[in-house]
Amino acid sequence: MTKHKHAEHVGALGWRIQTVNLILDMASQAPDLERDLDVFVGRLKEVANRALVLDDPELNALMLQLGIYGVADKVLFPDQKGYRIAIEEQSTRLLNLMKSDAPETIEVKWSRKSGCVYVEPNQLRGSENSMVKATYRLKE
Amino acid sequence: MTIDPEIAFDHRVTKGNLSWKVHLPNLLEEILTNPTTGALAMPLTILGHTLHELAELAIEIDDPRLHLMMLDLTLYEAGDPNKTDPAEITRIRNLLIDQCEQLNLKLKGTGA
Numbered sequence: 001m002t003k004h005k006h007a008e009h010v011g012a013l014g015w016r017i018q019t020v021n022l023i024l025d026m027a028s029q030a031p032d033l034e035r036d037l038d039v040f041v042g043r044l045k046e047v048a049n050r051a052l053v054l055d056d057p058e059l060n061a062l063m064l065q066l067g068i069y070g071v072a073d074k075v076l077f078p079d080q081k082g083y084r085i086a087i088e089e090q091s092t093r094l095l096n097l098m099k100s101d102a103p104e105t106i107e108v109k110w111s112r113k114s115g116c117v118y119v120e121p122n123q124l125r126g127s128e129n130s131m132v133k134a135t136y137r138l139k140e
Numbered sequence: 141m142t143i144d145p146e147i148a149f150d151h152r153v154t155k156g157n158l159s160w161k162v163h164l165p166n167l168l169e170e171i172l173t174n175p176t177t178g179a180l181a182m183p184l185t186i187l188g189h190t191l192h193e194l195a196e197l198a199i200e201i202d203d204p205r206l207h208l209m210m211l212d213l214t215l216y217e218a219g220d221p222n223k224t225d226p227a228e229i230t231r232i233r234n235l236l237i238d239q240c241e242q243l244n245l246k247l248k249g250t251g252a
Contacts, residue, residue: 006180006182006183007182007183007186007187015186015190017183017186017187017190018183019187022180022183022184022187025180026171026177026180026184029171029174029176029177029180030170030171030174030176030177033167033170033171036162036167037167039162040162040164040167040213043162043209043212043213046209047194047206047209047213050203050205050206050209054201054203054206056197056201058197059194059197059201062190062193062194062197065190066187066190066194
């Protein structure tokens with residue numbers, strides 16, 4: 001039996017996930033994986049810290065959706081209002097950016113069958129000439 | 141059902157230091173296939189899709205530190221030892237670490 005609510009649909013804002021609650025319940029129901037989940041939380045915190053530095057509106061919105069930023073934490077801020085305002089602020093920033101400077105479009109191909117996302121080598125500065133594939137496989 | 145932590149988790153040595161690496165897809169799959177966690181299937185699926193979006197966005201943002209994090213979470217296939225040669229993973233990882241160092245980015249937790 002789960003103790004917390006983990007995900008809810010917030011109208012046009014899409015899904016709001018309570019990642020911290022979800023991880024807590026995963027750890028209580030699968031104690032063998034507690035150590036693994038600890039490492040996952042550590043990595044997620046690093047991603048959130050980097051996202052704060054990069055301050056990309058789309059990335060900020062994803063962090064909010066994942067409930068990783070404080071303002072999106074339902075325990076700290078049970079009211080939907082703060083979350084809604086924060087998401088809308090990031091959406092406005094994104095729209096303004098798109099109006100002022102058309103962003104470079106990168107074609108991301110995703111095959112649902114293989115669950116892979118990949119980009120051409122020259123699209124990734126960090127990986128030089130490697131074909132870097134991004135993937136996320138989850139049991140459907 | 142017995143959970144095998146070794147499937148969901150592995151570690152490796154990079155540039156002489158030990159660093160923890162999370163095989164996130166395997167970890168979530170392990171949790172999903174555990175009969176006691178059935179109630180978490182829906183939120184886990186949503187989490188999975190959102191993390192997939194995060195990986196796509198990280199490619200667009202093209203920040204070496206973020207790439208490194210995605211690689212270590214195995215959100216990039218290039219970081220998946222089941223699909224990519226470990227030597228190639230190390231090569232890509234080292235390239236990204238060099239990029240981060242050139243930009244004076246902190247590498248805490250990367251084993252670099």
